[in-house]
Amino acid sequence: MTRREPRPRERGxxxxxxxxxxxxxxxxxxxxxxxxxTVSSEELASRAGVNSAKLRKDLSHLGSYGTRGVGYDxxxxxxxxxxxxxxxxxxxxxxxxxxxxxxxxxxxxxxGTRGFRIAALLDAEPALVGDRVAGLSVxxxxxxxxxxxxxxxxxxxxxxxxxxxxxxxxxxxGAGVTSVLxxxxxxxxxxxxxxxxxxxxxxxxxxxxxxxxxKADGREGPERIGTLDAPPGxxxxx
Amino acid sequence: MTRREPRPRERGxxxxxxxxxxxxxxxxxxxxxxxxxTVSSEELASRAGVNSAKLRKDLSHLGSYGTRGVGYDxxxxxxxxxxxxxxxxxxxxxxxxxxxxxxxxxxxxxxGTRGFRIAALLDAEPALVGDRVAGLSVxxxxxxxxxxxxxxxxxxxxxxxxxxxxxxxxxxxGAGVTSVLxxxxxxxxxxxxxxxxxxxxxxxxxxxxxxxxxKADGREGPERIGTLDAPPGxxxxx
DNA sequence: CCCACTTTGTGCGCGTGTTCACAAGGGCGT
DNA sequence: ACGCCCTTGTGAACACGCGCACAAAGTGGG
Numbered sequence: 001m002t003r004r005e006p007r008p009r010e011r012g013x014x015x016x017x018x019x020x021x022x023x024x025x026x027x028x029x030x031x032x033x034x035x036x037x038t039v040s041s042e043e044l045a046s047r048a049g050v051n052s053a054k055l056r057k058d059l060s061h062l063g064s065y066g067t068r069g070v071g072y073d074x075x076x077x078x079x080x081x082x083x084x085x086x087x088x089x090x091x092x093x094x095x096x097x098x099x100x101x102x103x104x105x106x107x108x109x110x111x112g113t114r115g116f117r118i119a120a121l122l123d124a125e126p127a128l129v130g131d132r133v134a135g136l137s138v139x140x141x142x143x144x145x146x147x148x149x150x151x152x153x154x155x156x157x158x159x160x161x162x163x164x165x166x167x168x169x170x171x172x173x174g175a176g177v178t179s180v181l182x183x184x185x186x187x188x189x190x191x192x193x194x195x196x197x198x199x200x201x202x203x204x205x206x207x208x209x210x211x212x213x214x215k216a217d218g219r220e221g222p223e224r225i226g227t228l229d230a231p232p233g234x235x236x237x238x
Numbered sequence: 239m240t241r242r243e244p245r246p247r248e249r250g251x252x253x254x255x256x257x258x259x260x261x262x263x264x265x266x267x268x269x270x271x272x273x274x275x276t277v278s279s280e281e282l283a284s285r286a287g288v289n290s291a292k293l294r295k296d297l298s299h300l301g302s303y304g305t306r307g308v309g310y311d312x313x314x315x316x317x318x319x320x321x322x323x324x325x326x327x328x329x330x331x332x333x334x335x336x337x338x339x340x341x342x343x344x345x346x347x348x349x350g351t352r353g354f355r356i357a358a359l360l361d362a363e364p365a366l367v368g369d370r371v372a373g374l375s376v377x378x379x380x381x382x383x384x385x386x387x388x389x390x391x392x393x394x395x396x397x398x399x400x401x402x403x404x405x406x407x408x409x410x411x412g413a414g415v416t417s418v419l420x421x422x423x424x425x426x427x428x429x430x431x432x433x434x435x436x437x438x439x440x441x442x443x444x445x446x447x448x449x450x451x452x453k454a455d456g457r458e459g460p461e462r463i464g465t466l467d468a469p470p471g472x473x474x475x476x
Numbered sequence: 477c478c479c480a481c482t483t484t485g486t487g488c489g490c491g492t493g494t495t496c497a498c499a500a501g502g503g504c505g506t
Numbered sequence: 507a508c509g510c511c512c513t514t515g516t517g518a519a520c521a522c523g524c525g526c527a528c529a530a531a532g533t534g535g536g
């Protein structure tokens with residue numbers, strides 16, 4: 001019934017590959033700027049921090065853009081990857097939350113790569129409205145729907161506190177936004193046609209802490225050291 | 239030879255599970271605060287945005303902490319997950335880069351969850367040194383090694399521009415830091431014993447753009463529309 | 477004390493992703 | 507024009523993660 005199709009891979013590029021294409025693109029752009037005309041899979045893989053076989057398989061999903069015995073033409077690959085990622089057109093982005101994070105995002109060098117345009121930076125706090133950040137003026141959250149429509153915003157960025165995130169998300173969705181990038185530490189509920197990606201600082205830190213603990217355990221000897229281990233007990237916890 | 243062991247899963251918890259534990263933990267903490275004593279896998283899974291079978295399997299890696307017919311004791315699970323993630327001890331974190339991003343991170347509510355202590359916020363820019371952010375004073379980057387040693391920092395956060403990232407990383411590693419959280423858009427080179435996690439805004443945006451383009455293609459009709467498709471050509475790129 | 481109901485814990489099949497290893501293909505020197 | 511050497515593209519084996527579906531286990535009511 002509500003069975004979700006495993007997304008029949010609309011045109012054949014695996015999700016894992018899509019996630020790596022931007023990394024390749026960045027490495028290629030650096031090569032391009034340094035005037036390098038061609039690059040081997042080995043070299044590019046090393047710069048992207050991946051295995052060269054994986055790189056070749058990833059690129060093979062886009063087509064046969066390499067030349068055996070030579071490598072890949074840098075400029076050509078940049079173009080092909082950009083096109084595949086949809087960066088040959090401009091995407092309008094609206095950021096909600098003009099705190100430090102929202103400002104950091106807005107200042108993030110033309111949003112890291114060309115292809116993205118910040119249509120608006122909005123906040124609920126009247127004191128912030130009107131501030132100038134990265135060449136644009138902070139708008140009030142109530143203008144969200146208007147901006148989304150007028151500027152044809154398709155990607156919404158949520159840089160608000162956790163409590164506000166779901167409400168902002170709902171407004172984005174209601175206004176027609178179909179992709180959301182969420183920096184707030186909450187799980188967002190959205191209709192299935194909307195894509196959500198989450199960036200969560202504290203989760204990343206906790207994952208690092210886990211591995212760090214592993215390493216520390218190893219160093220201090222594998223014997224269970226005297227953990228002051230009176231677990232709350234399944235009955236009385238909290 | 240340089241064959242990398244596939245990491246024999248030191249104590250049995252799959253990486254994918256580790257990445258979800260913090261999400262469960264957050265949901266559980268919310269339940270705990272609202273006074274809920276027990277929760278079923280179904281309910282918790284829904285709040286965490288995952289499948290309930292997956293949740294049960296994840297939790298089963300920590301041990302048998304549920305009660306059949308009842309569910310999980312919220313307080314007890316909070317404790318067990320915290321312990322597994324290493325959050326029952328405090329980790330010292332140093333942040334390099336006191337721009338908007340660094341400040342956003344420093345202000346991130348006691349770093350999202352207890353278990354982390356910001357030992358220092360450093361920057362290379364003399365004009366920023368001495369600023370007070372989130373109750374601490376911005377230090378100079380040259381004090382990095384001293385701080386790492388004195389405060390026993392094991393996790394380094396890089397919130398600098400791309401050009402500076404590798405150098406900062408090298409200093410972290412040289413000073414004995416074994417986990418790095420990198421916000422700069424570069425691939426860091428580190429010795430194998432160091433863990434690096436990357437958070438990259440522009441990559442996330444590009445992935446969203448990819449899917450957005452897919453959706454748009456679908457809407458405009460599946461026929462290849464007249465892409466002004468004169469690819470630079472493998473010969474003349476750049 | 478037993479039975480019906482609820483919910484956990486997990487065996488299993490499937491799809492995805494990763495890596496090795498090699499055949500196919502193209503350039504370049506002679 | 508030929509053959510060597512380099513690098514791509516991919517078949518196949520393997521590892522991993524996911525989700526279904528069900529047996530095991532504990533609860534509460536009569």
